[in-house]
Amino acid sequence: MSRVTARRKTLRISPTGTVQRPDTLAVEEPLEIRTGGASLAVTMRTPGADIDLVHGFLFAEGVIDTAEDIVTARYCAGTDENGQNTYNLLDIRLRTPVPVQPRNFLTNSACGLCGKTALDEVRTRIRYPLPAATPLVDVATLSKLPGELRSRQQVFDATGGLHAAGLFTADGTALAVREDVGRHNAVDKVIGWALRESLLPAHDLVLMVSGRASFELVQKAVMAGIPVLGAVSAPSSLAVDLATDTGLTLIGFLRGETMNVYSATDRVRI
Structure with missing residues (x-):
């Protein structure tokens, strides 16, 4: 499997002078998802947990409903300049084949569509309506989640260049944390893990993400039946509209003891 970090030369400039030294970077490589040998999608990701990534991505897009809908998932031949397998081609066999073209993936469809159209499209694809007012999550628990997420970012410690997503219980227990150069990939990885663990719909769990909360992250949480989504940074307007x-x-x-709750505030216990 490809490494998740790589070393590159850099010129370090500081008030004390300059020095040439190697720097550790997060690896970003394409993953092509094929079905029946035909290309279905390509995403740029950090190698690792690719099987979870594919499960989460296809689940969020409505291609599969359960982990059993993917019969097999195997890496295909693909080599770099040294003849080593890149593990960047993943061929899946679906229990029920789907047409490859055209595929209107929801995570891409928001580009070029008006907000109402994007909201309507998500609404028609929802499998699991969210439960009302549950789970209840204490403010004290929420305030600890960013730190809990950060403490499990091993690759971020080495590179400073990865997003993270984590699934937590309502009392703050971490169940799964994944890292990736893309926020959406990190979320797909934890949702794919939950799907393979038969935890969906995740009506009693909390999704915590580093960075901001975009429309597509809210969409993925809703599709997985996750009622609470926390983000370290700001949400977009369309993300708030979809959450509402x-x-x-x-x-x-969500930073320490301060946070903004934009929708469904009755799940937050003060």
Whole structure:
């Protein structure tokens, strides 16, 4: 499997002078997802947990409903300049084949569509309506989640260049944390893990993400039946609209004891 970090030369400039030294970077490589040998999608990701990534991505897009819908997932031949397998081609066999073209993936469809159209499209694909007012999550628990997420970012410690997503219980217990150069990939990886562990719909769990909360992250949480989404940074306007429309509790600027709750505030216990 490809390494998740790589070394590159850099010129370090500081008030004390300059020095040439290697720097550790997060690896970013394409993953092509094929079905029946035909290309279905390509995503740029950090290698690792690719099987979880594919499960989460296809689940969020409505291609599969259960882990059993993927019969096999295997890496295909693909080599670099040294003849080593890159592990960047993943061929899946679906229990029920789907047409490859055209595929209108929801994570891409928001580009070029108006907000109402994007909201309507998510609404028609929802499998698991979110439960009302549950789970209840204490403010004290929410305030600890960013630190808990950060403490499990091993590759970030080495590179400073990865996002993270984590699934937590309502009392703050970490179940799964994944890292990736893309926020959406990190979320796909933890949702794919939950799907393979038969934890969906995740009506009693909390999704915590580094960075901001975009429309697509809210969409993925809603599709997985996750009622609470916390983010270290700001949400977008369309993310708040979707959270409000679907009854998801969306929390932004979650940093220590301060936070903004943008929707479904009754799940947050003060």
